[in-house]
Amino acid sequence: MRITWVQPEDLLPHEIAASRDEGREVAAIARRWAAAGGELTPPVSGASASPAPARLRALATELLDAADALPATGSADEPEDLAAVRASWPATWSLPAGPAAYDRLHGAWLGRAVGCLLGKPVEKIPRHGIREILVATGRWPLRDWFTARGLPAEVAARWPWNRRSAPTSLAENIDGMPEDDDLNFALLALRVLETYGRDFTSADVAQAWLDWLPGGRVFTAERVAYRNLLLGLAPPATARRHNPFREWIGAQIRTDVYGWVNAGRPDRAAELAWRDATVSHVRAGVYGAIWVAAMAAAAAVAAAVDEVLDAGEAVLPPGSRFAATVREARALGAGTDDWEAVVDELYARHGHLHWVHVRNNAALVAAALAYGRGELERSICAVVSGGWDTDSTGATVGAVTGALTGASGLPDRWVAPLRGRLASSIAGFDGIGFDELAARTAALADAGTRAAPPAGPTTTAAGPATPGDAR
Incomplete structure (x- = not known):
């Protein structure tokens, strides 16, 4: 072994x-x-x-x-402390005030699960392999769950499913949401907030990992950080010792809940995400986490996906490579129906990166959100068919579009197979319903709104406030 x-x-x-x-x-x-x-x-x-x-x-x-021990090569464009990152944030936000409606939060949880589940069986399969599977089963372009039915043996042998996921994530096998780290970390963020409150520290996150997260359920940077915790290191050193995955996607999949409980306030969401992310990541690895948290905060109350993408970009260090990546990808995805041409360009720019790196996957997310125009099916099918870390990108895109739509507006053919529940190895969460998760998130959001100071005028440097649908 x-x-x-x-x-x-x-x-x-x-x-x-x-x-x-x-x-x-x-x-x-x-x-x-x-x-x-x-x-x-x-x-x-x-x-x-x-x-x-x-x-x-x-x-x-x-x-x-x-x-x-090599000298750091950081620059002012890619700061590693929150104060420097926060310096470029807007003073106010042109988003409807939170908390988010229960239906929007329920949609966010469901959308995260749907997108994750769609991408699970083809995780690690390259883009051209995904297309070959879909063409062979008569499902290209992607518009439904993956299936092994009708898949020729030679194609199956060439592109084997993710062996951990296929038994529970193919169309013929789905019976509820199976366990996945993209959902486990959302559950853990919920528990961190319920246990420690909004003033939690990075050390609290680390303790939560040791108390509630099985070591065998973490990978890449999280597994290295977990090992470093067991060696006696404390954050942020846990992110730095023997950790070549420090700018990979792991922290980006952990922070949606921090946005959902800070609806309309991407800055507050990003601050919570920063504390979580620095347990295991640095620079772009952390920027991905605050980007997603800010988008989640906007998606829970916004009327359109452009407001969500604006909010995400607003918390990023403007001169960083990560910020440039998502801006460029968003521009590629906007106003086109030729998704394959978009992905061709993303691979030309970022194909040298590992399939679990943060920048290439963030580019796919930004492009798919712009291309999908807020619609769940169009968005998750685009991002998953693009390859790389398919379950993680599917989860992020599904969470944004699910929150924008609300549970009551999500297509039954995507939601029904979840059976309203998910599996998890985190104690107390196995078999929990998405409705209960939404209710617990709403309770945290409501408590935070009562305790927080007023958000101030709804005007930003980006322009006047736009009325949103908080449902």
């Missing part, structure tokens, strides 16, 4: 790639590793085929220490 995402010999190739992306000088480290017989190509699934010899494992650990 190979334990994934934590073995030094598997981490080092990812670290070399991550450091190069950050502009750090790792050529000497790469040369030493290659000269010793180490593999420079990062393993796609988190573990190489067989354990490394003891000498290589020891060298990998030494070189990871050396990489950690």
